Amino acid sequence: MSGIRISARINGEQWAGQVEPRLLLSDFLRSEVGLTGTHVGCEHGVCGACTVLLDREPVRACLMFAVQIDGHEVTTVEGLAAAMPGEAISVEQLHPIQRAFHEAHALQCGFCTPGILMTAQAFLRENPAPSRDEIREAVSGHLCRCTGYHNIVEGVALAAERLAADGEGEP
Structure with a gap:
């Protein structure tokens, strides 16, 4: 090549x-x-x-x-997930942001989800305690045709709460 x-x-x-x-x-x-x-x-x-x-x-x-x-x-x-390549991933191995999306039903078809998760990770690193309006602004550059964004915002908010409570700090 x-x-x-x-x-x-x-x-x-x-x-x-x-x-x-x-x-x-x-x-x-x-x-x-x-x-x-x-x-x-x-x-x-x-x-x-x-x-x-x-x-x-x-x-x-x-x-x-x-x-x-x-x-x-x-x-x-x-x-994001703590698994070896090719290994099946359990919910417990998911990154806290992925688990929050799973629990908040923040995905439907899942096509947009990887990009939103990556944006959310960087966003929560910079803003660990965001308001719902700040979350909406952060994900506004992503198009989702399934969820209507409500559960995406809730998923990011849940991730922020969990990361703060767990003291994980760095998403």
Whole structure:
């Protein structure tokens, strides 16, 4: 394969290899790394389904090239849960934000959920005790056609409460 050699940490694991300069980060994560939790929706950065964390900050993977992650750290939704790759995940192993979404019924079809979870993680790191209005603003960049957002807001609020109560601090 021709391309540019890159090296990055992806979900805590070092990855190195060749990538085509025009390969989008979303396509790279799904096809080259096998992390299919990063969903591709609009491919214009509007829907938020492809949101991942780059050096702990949310980015739209459909708007970035894979070569841009060279030397950086990427976290996808698969990096949230405490399980080994390929291992079945129990509810107890889910990240506190994922558990809160599960309990608050903050997902239906689940297509938008990975991006919202990644945004919520970064948001709660910056704002550990948000109001419902602040949560609505934080997730306003994501399109969900199923839930009507009420349960998403409740899920983020529940996660914030649990993280504060558990003293986990860092989401």
